[in-house]
Structures are given as structure tokens and as C-alpha cells.
Amino acid sequence: MSEFGLNVKGETGSRRVELECEHQNGLVYVVRAEKNWVCSDDLLHVHSLAVFLQGAGGA
Numbered sequence: 381m382s383e384f385g386l387n388v389k390g391e392t393g394s395r396r397v398e399l400e401c402e403h404q405n406g407l408v409y410v411v412r413a414e415k416n417w418v419c420s421d422d423l424l425h426v427h428s429l430a431v432f433l434q435g436a437g438g439a
Contacts, residue, residue, distance in 0.1 A: 394424075
């Protein structure tokens with residue numbers, strides 16, 4: 381487990397975001413899509429998660 385329970389792995393055009401703590405874990409796959417084309421490959425996962433969380437919050 382990483383220090384913050386968050387690992388980002390992957391190559392150009394896609395990323396895997398691993399979330400982990402003592403009691404739970406999960407994996408989020410991030411791929412290129414129509415709405416995240418504006419972002420660089422280095423920040424693809426950040427942009428995509430931010431947009432997802434905005435939609436989940438009803439914003």
C-alpha cells in the first residue's frame with residue numbers, strides 16, 4: 381500500500397487508479413474519451429476524476 385493509499389499506473393491514453401486502505405480497496409480505469417481530450421496524458425486521470433466527481437455531486 382502506498383503512503384496515501386493511492387497509486388496511479390498506466391501508459392499513454394489510459395490509467396489505472398488504485399485506491400486502498402485497511403478495510404476497502406478499489407480500482408478505477410481511466411481512458412481517453414470525448415470530454416477529456418483537452419488534458420495531457422500526464423493529467424488524464426486527474427481531469428477525468430474531477431469531472432466524474434462533479435457529476436456525482438449534481439454540479
